[in-house]
Amino acid sequence: MNSKVADRIATTIFYLIAATIVTVLVGLLGYIIYHGFSKLNLDFLTSPSSSFRAGGGIGNQLFNSFYILFLTMVFTVPLGLGGGIYMAEYARPGRLTNAIRTCIEVLASLPSIVIGMFGLLMFVNLTGWGYSILGGALALTVFNLPVMVRVCEDALRTVARDQKEASLALGITHWHTIKTVLLPAAFPSILTGAILASGRVFGEAAALLFTAGLTTPTLDFSNWNPFDATSPLNIFRPAETLAVHIWAVNTQGLIPDVREVADGSSAVLIISVLLFNLLARWIGSIVHKKITASK
């Protein structure tokens, strides 16, 4: 075969591959949004789900998802920031640093179901909490921590060296430099990374099956006392999130309108993740413009 012909054939194949990848994404998104969009209305988004009858909504699941996401980020952001600062600023080449790096790698590559089972052992059985929002959020913290550490470390490392050295040259301590020079400069990329990580946490289900559970008690949305059993804010109640709900109605559901509920929930999940994605870029660039002189 002529080498020029081979080159042309290969080029065509690469175009086909690229087209396939794009088609897969467009097909997936199109399918979900086309089928799910018609089911989205205020009633579906706010009413509680039903376990037997048709016509249930996803109000509680939606609230649970955001609540668990919020708690997870409350735990992960400071810890990830701490770990990232250590790795970027204080870690010296050596055994300890290598060990931390290996552990980050291990944690990041653990299957989420394994993290879920660790959560079941640690935060459900050992603590005696049973299935709880707190347990779910802690399991997701383990799941999300390596990502946050990497995000923070990378963000701090990309801050211009001159800025840091100028601050140190003024006699300012290392810690104070980190707080007042490095962190503000790295803030936009940390924020972007954190929002992207939120999207990942929002869609996670396997780690929550055995930690936050598959049920939600009847919630009274007028009761905002976090220690009350029916309060939505109670962190020791079981909570089914949206992603878990999609799995549960499809595999163990008894409701007749599985397709409608799953279609609608998937659309909400996908749209939320897309929003997280857009938000990350948009807020990141706005904050970057605000706090730096660059255009």
Added chain:
Amino acid sequence: MDNKTMTLAASQRLLKKSNKSALQKEKRGKYLVLASALLIITATIAITIFLGSKGLQAFISNGVSIYEFLTSTKWNPTAENPLYGAVPFILGSFAVTILSALIAAPLGIGGAIFMTEIAPSWGKKILQPVIELLVGIPSVVYGFIGLSVLVPFLRETVGGQGFSLLAGMIVLSIMILPTVTSIATDAMSSLPKGLRESSYAIGATRWQTIWRVLVPAAMPTLLTAIVLGMARAFGEALAVQMVIGNVRSLPSAITDPSATLTTIITLNMGHTTFGSVENNVLWSLALILLVMSFIFILLIRYLSSRRQF
């Protein structure tokens, strides 16, 4: 009053020979961030120890034979003479992982080459966001689409129930495609420009350059991309569980229903009593998952030590 606070503030800012409070803050800050870094080590060790001891319980305190567990193909923990042969699930996990890598690897690496070599300007602008969006789609959504579109489609076209190894393979290959593509893209774009140019300079076509020069040069990292994708496929639970059919027997064809380690755990964890034998063997399956993810990491380490560029 104003004057006084101003002098105070100024004196605090003055450099002194021993600035105790600043030093203390420096130390406190350092220990604070060290503590969060150490927490990562603690978490990793805790996971290994907890899952390790819990996973071995079935063999140590319940007397399940490790040999039977790893070699028998019969699984029936609830029968009168309970059988604990995990081979169908172990093989199922490996089969679905390798099959999905066989699809995702050429597609992913092809996409990466398209972005870096064929159409670096506009190709990247289109494919990059596509890949990022594919990463963002939650795994249950992949599972749900597999269940509602792919399974009926396979039932009509290839026959059988539709729930099959084939369905699991297709869903997983789409799921790991973005992982493979993004790392392969990094691998291709980090190759030195000289390689490309010297190949063109001796008259090679683009395809010859790609196939004989660039791909071999980037091989260790391309393999890393595939292994990372496989690690993800091996551990994926819900999406596979929704489409694979979950049977206890070994599949004889790719269109047969099957099961994997993760799917059997997902299905049975909820309705077995914690501490019972049926429950403990599930933890042993989880231990296999943990060990496999360590093996994947070792493999990646080995591959990245062979990186040339």
